[in-house]
Amino acid sequence: MSTSEHSPRSGGASAHAVTEILAGQDDMKDWLHDLYRTFHRHPELSNQEVKTAERVATELKDLGYEVTEEIGTTGVVGVLANGDGPTVLMRADMDALPVKEDTGLDYASTDTATDADGNTVPVAHACGHDVHVASLLGAARLLAEAKDAWSGTFVALFQPAEEDATGAKEMVDDGLADLIPAPEVAFAQHVLAFPAGQVSPHAGPFLSSADSMRITVHGRGAHGSMPQLSVDPVVLASSIVLRLQTIVAREVAPDDFAVVTIGRISGGSKSNIIADRAVLELNVRTFDTAVSERVLAAIERIAIAEAQASDAPQEPEFELYDHYPLTENDEATTTRLTEAFTAHFGGQVTDRGRQSASEDFSDIPSALGVPYSYWGIGGVDPDTYAAAEKKGTVSADIPANHSPQFAPVLEPTLSTGTAAIVVAALAWFGGSGN
Ligand SMILES: [Zn+2]
Numbered sequence: 001m002s003t004s005e006h007s008p009r010s011g012g013a014s015a016h017a018v019t020e021i022l023a024g025q026d027d028m029k030d031w032l033h034d035l036y037r038t039f040h041r042h043p044e045l046s047n048q049e050v051k052t053a054e055r056v057a058t059e060l061k062d063l064g065y066e067v068t069e070e071i072g073t074t075g076v077v078g079v080l081a082n083g084d085g086p087t088v089l090m091r092a093d094m095d096a097l098p099v100k101e102d103t104g105l106d107y108a109s110t111d112t113a114t115d116a117d118g119n120t121v122p123v124a125h126a127c128g129h130d131v132h133v134a135s136l137l138g139a140a141r142l143l144a145e146a147k148d149a150w151s152g153t154f155v156a157l158f159q160p161a162e163e164d165a166t167g168a169k170e171m172v173d174d175g176l177a178d179l180i181p182a183p184e185v186a187f188a189q190h191v192l193a194f195p196a197g198q199v200s201p202h203a204g205p206f207l208s209s210a211d212s213m214r215i216t217v218h219g220r221g222a223h224g225s226m227p228q229l230s231v232d233p234v235v236l237a238s239s240i241v242l243r244l245q246t247i248v249a250r251e252v253a254p255d256d257f258a259v260v261t262i263g264r265i266s267g268g269s270k271s272n273i274i275a276d277r278a279v280l281e282l283n284v285r286t287f288d289t290a291v292s293e294r295v296l297a298a299i300e301r302i303a304i305a306e307a308q309a310s311d312a313p314q315e316p317e318f319e320l321y322d323h324y325p326l327t328e329n330d331e332a333t334t335t336r337l338t339e340a341f342t343a344h345f346g347g348q349v350t351d352r353g354r355q356s357a358s359e360d361f362s363d364i365p366s367a368l369g370v371p372y373s374y375w376g377i378g379g380v381d382p383d384t385y386a387a388a389e390k391k392g393t394v395s396a397d398i399p400a401n402h403s404p405q406f407a408p409v410l411e412p413t414l415s416t417g418t419a420a421i422v423v424a425a426l427a428w429f430g431g432s433g434n
C-alpha cells in the first residue's frame, strides 16, 4: 500500500484540526477588519483592480505564499505547499461596480474611476467582492499560521472582472493551468442578502447561465409620409419583441427555467423619418445548457422569419456577448462539503436553493477539468433580517447585491466567510492530529 495514500475524511481528526486552525481567528480580527475596510473604501472597476491586487500579493507574500501576479490583467495566485495531500483551490473575485455608494458607513467609498467608455463614474463594492477578498486572505493566514494542523496544498486565487464575465477566462487564457499545481477541487463563495452567520451550499445547478445578444434588423429608410416606399425596422423590431415572448410561454417546457428579457430597443432619429435599422439587446438566463441553446436558436429563427415577413432587404445580424456559464455544483463534492459545513456550523447551514444570478467562476474549474462547488454566505444583520421577515418586508427593507445601500455587516459575515473556506479546505486536506 502506497504511503502517499491520504485519508482526507478522518472525521475526528479533521474536526480537531478545524478547531485548532480557527483558534487563530480572534488574534487576526483587527487585521481582517482593517483589510476589509480598506478594500471597501477603495473599490476598483473590472480589470482595474491594481491596488487591490497589489495589497493581496503583499499580504500573501508576508504569509509565506508563493505568489504570481498579473495573470490575465490583475489576477493573483498564492500557493502554499504544505506536504502530501490534495490541492484545494479557492477563488475570490476582486472587482467593484460603477455604483454611487449610499450606505452611510464611515468606511463608505467616495472614489471615482474612468470606465471603459471614458466616463468618470462613482465606484462601490455593491456586490460584496471585498468580503470575498478579505475572507480568502483571512483563511490564507489561518492556514499559514497552523501548518502543523493540516497537510496538502492551498491555492488562493484572486480574480479580476467577474462583473463583466471576462476575468476567469482571462486568467485561464493567460496560462493559469501552468502556474499552479493541478487542484483536486475548486471552491468559491458569494455574500448574499440573507442572515450573516449562515452558509448556503446547494448541489446541482446553483447560478444560471446568462447570454446577452444584440440583434440588428435592417429595413429601408424613407420619409415618414411615404411608408409605402419603406421597410419600417421599428415595426419589424416591435413584432420581434412580441413574438419573442412566446419562446418561454410556448417553446420551453413548463418545468424548465428560462428568462428572455429585451432590455433595450432603439431605432430611428425623428418622428417623420423611417429609419433603415433598429437594434435590440436582450438577455437570456437558464439553468440548463440545452435549454439555453434551444432559446438562442429560437430567437434567431423568429428574428429571421419576422424580417422575411417584413420583406427586409437583408437578414438580421446577431452578436452574442457577456456570456456567463452555468454554475452547476458537483453532487459528490457538494455532499462532502455540506457534511463538513454541518459538522462545524450546525443549524446555520441552510440550503437556500438556486439563484437566478450568474457567475464566471466555473470557467476556471471547467478549464482545469476539476469538480467544484460554489456556496452563499449571509451578510445581513440577523436581527434586522428577522424583523423584516416578521413584517414581510424582506424584499423592500433588505438591500440586495448591486444596490447602492448593499452593506454587509462586518461580523459575523467575515468570520463566517473565513471559517467556511477553512472548513471546506479541511474536508479535503483532513487533519494531521491523528
Ligand atoms: Zn455582482
Ligand SMILES: [Zn+2]
Pocket: 127, 128, 129, 162, 190
Ligand atoms: Zn458578485
